[in-house]
Amino acid sequence: MYPNLLKKRVSLTPTRLALSTESRSYTWQQVMSRVHELAGKLPFESGSRVGIWAKNSEDVYFWSLALMWRDCEIVFFNERLSEKEWAYQEKDASVSLVLVDDKRRFTNCPPNIVTFEEVADHEVAPYSSTDMWEPDRTISIMYTSGTTGKPKGVRQTLENHMTSALGAALTSGVLPEDKWLCMVPLFHISGFSMIMRSLVYGSALELHERFDAEVAVEAICNRGVTHFSVVTTMLGNLLDVIERDDRAIPSSFRVLLAGGGPVPKTYLLRAQAHQLPVLQTYGMTETSSQTCTLMPEDALEKLGSVGKPLFFADIRIDGEAEGEIWIKGAHVTPGYIGDFREKNPLTEDGWFRTGDIGRLDADGYLYVLDRRSDLIVSGGENVYPAEIEQVLMNHPHVKEAGVVGMEDTKWGQVPVAYVVMEPQDEESLRQLSKETLAKFKQPVIYHFVASLPRNASNKLVRRELKP
8 A cells, every 4th residue: 555645745845846837836735735626626426537638737737636636547648639539549448527728629529528627617525535545546547659550548557656756766866856847748658757756756846838948958057957858859959959058057957867769879978068967768658657777877888778677677588689678567557448458468477568679788788679560671681770760860960860661672671761951961871871880771762851750759750751
């Protein structure tokens, strides 16, 4: 059993800063007061399954805590879904109610859709809450991106979130003055895990609707931010602003978590030059965020690695040298909901098959080579797009790179690159590839584009690249 996280946090640090936004700040006691009020306005029985479909806001933060307080399961819907995509997930999740920030997105608004404002206008009614929470209680449900079929609703239990939070804390540490900057979506595990960790650690959370590199640098330099989570493209934008404005990163900023793919060497060197501590990570929806972390001091020696497993996690490779990555630990989901509820994600002895391809070196560091579904097989050789993308990203003028396979009558498949680059220089890219990659890995075609397709977490969506 675990204590009611919010009640426990308030008992420990009632006057410590809990949340700040562009408009105001809240202590933990103030958060508790508002959550109490909102919880009494929810028009259903405790223990219901309720959806949230909205962009980052105070409303999402407070209603999430209110739903947890009422022992509800929260289904987070990606704010960027089309109405048709959302309709499948809403039906699959069997939610009793969906809280939204705007009904205008609906062609015909279903009756179980209510805005945050409409619920806030309800009268407060009596309700019951529990002081102790069961470890296997489902806290959140998030849908995977569905790269190989229908998206699956992934359950994340209290035990999953607690194990993830404690494992991360044992790796990077926790201080009373810690403050997380959240510019990633709360409807993704990278965002919502910050809410869970703030409850466990007592850390403050500075919440923004979306990523803005200039605002992020200002928060790091002048507003006491100590932790920030990004993907590689966000890191590049952050470095551009730091270098353009010649900003000095304070020593109080301790952790820049970088996920969603390998960080190129050029970015790491730039980050080191500005005392920006980059911790590369590997995790997924099914593992409630981080599973592995590479510390800054190992970044160049173990270039391309995502580090070692966190304290409560285990990793194995299903193969002799490289193969599918399997993960084991109390942070791994117990299963799915809806259409996939009968699909057990774990082997008989508790291993989760990720679908990612990787290898472990002699020191136990994990290298994620690619998604199995993105693998290119050229002339019988396995070609990993992420490896080629990392090489291209080391070019000083390349901002983004994506690689996919194109059908070829001789080799079966050959790699094709999509590059965001200014000025465009195909010859230098070909020379870089020739100097760095085996011939069968070198892209045969380079497409210069203005941007690459990315999901709400800013991760590259290769399936939308059309060779």
